[in-house]
Amino acid sequence: MEVWKPVVGYEGLYEVSDMGQVKSLNYRMTGREQILKPxxxxxxxxxxxxSRNGKQVRRKNHQLEAEAFLGPRPEGKQVCHRNSNKLDNRLSNLRYDTQAGNFADDYSLERHPASRMSNETRLEIIALWDQGDYSKERLARQFGVSATTIAKLVNSTNVSDRIYQQSGLC
Known part of the structure; x- marks a missing residue:
């Protein structure tokens, strides 16, 4: 059974479900409820x-749901989809975590380009970066990925942990 809770800040106007749907409690001032098309x-x-008091605001469904069911977003955290599917807004798929934790989801599910690299390639990128002679942009061009992918790889943890993790010894 789908569970509904008030949208924080829009109590009495909108509700969000544990399945990620949002409904108006007074759709277009008609007095009827209507699930909104995302x-x-x-x-x-x-x-x-x-809409409230004549002002309209676009909000993401997963953020409304997390606020209603998980409580206020802790500082430094974001709403993460456990399976990395941005359209799967079931409550069981949502959690608060850091950006690094969110990246780890993509990485572990092999949805991120760096996760498809061999351990040898990752070690090579880390080693080149740690030498200090290569920019993220240069490494990105050399290895055919984005500079963001390089940044996330080289900034994931401290240097010795990265190399230890990538060596397969852990």
Missing amino acids: QLSGKGYHSVLL
Whole structure:
């Protein structure tokens, strides 16, 4: 059974479900409830348009759901999809975590380009970066990935931990 809770800041106007749906409690001032059709945001997330006192705000469904069911977002955390599917907004798929934790989901599920690299390639990138002679952009061009992928790889943990993890000895 789908569970509904008030949207934080829009109590009495909107509710969000543990399945990621959002509904208006007074759709277009008709007095009837209506599940809102989500739009895809530029980054691929479901979002809905909320209205209060004549002001409209577009909000992402997963953020509304996390706020309602998990409580306020802790400082330095973001809402993460456990399976990295931005459209899977079931409560069981959401959690608060750091950006690094969110990246780890993508990495462990092999959804991130760096996760598809061999251990040898990752070790080579880390070693070149640690020499200090290569920029992230240069490494990205050399290995055919984005500079963001390089940044996430080289900034993942401290140097010795990265090499130990990548060596397969752990």
